[in-house]
Amino acid sequence: MTKVGRLFEEEKFAAIKEEKTKDRKDTAHDMMMDGENIEKVRKYSKLPDKELASVLRELPIEIQAKYKMLKV
Numbered sequence: 001m002t003k004v005g006r007l008f009e010e011e012k013f014a015a016i017k018e019e020k021t022k023d024r025k026d027t028a029h030d031m032m033m034d035g036e037n038i039e040k041v042r043k044y045s046k047l048p049d050k051e052l053a054s055v056l057r058e059l060p061i062e063i064q065a066k067y068k069m070l071k072v
Contacts, residue, residue, distance in 0.1 A: 025045070025054075028045035028051075029058070033059065035066065
């Protein structure tokens with residue numbers, strides 16, 4: 001594979017990974033807004049705590065208060 005081809009493939013995989021992460025964050029956001037248990041959010045979003053905390057920071061304070069166990 002040429003160097004250009006390899007770079008194209010790497011960019012394609014990076015874009016796919018970024019889209020998956022965005023979808024998972026959207027899932028976590030929706031579940032948290034619905035008041036789901038944090039264990040259930042972890043299970044279905046498949047996000048690490050660091051990413052869940054970043055999603056939580058974007059939510060209203062009332063919702064954040066429910067999820068105290070995550071460092072915001």
